[in-house]
Amino acid sequence: MQGVRRLPETDQTCDRCGPAVRAVYGARRDGELYLCRSCANRFWSALCAQGWTIHPVTSGGEES
Numbered sequence: 001m002q003g004v005r006r007l008p009e010t011d012q013t014c015d016r017c018g019p020a021v022r023a024v025y026g027a028r029r030d031g032e033l034y035l036c037r038s039c040a041n042r043f044w045s046a047l048c049a050q051g052w053t054i055h056p057v058t059s060g061g062e063e064s
C-alpha cells in the first residue's frame, strides 16, 4: 500500500456492490441504504419514486 489513509469510521460501503465499494450516497426511508455512485445513478429515480430521501455521504463528519 502506498500511503493510503484510513477511512473514517463513518465511511459506508455500497449495499448493492458489497463491502469493497465505498458508498457516496445514502438513502433514507424506513431504514437506511447506502449506494456507490453508479448504483445511485441507476436507482435514484426509482428510490425517489418510492419516497426515499437521498443525500450525499460526507466522510468528513459533517452530518447535519
Ligand SMILES: [Zn+2]
Binding pocket: 014, 015, 016, 017, 018, 021, 035, 036, 037, 038, 039, 040
Ligand atoms: Zn454500488
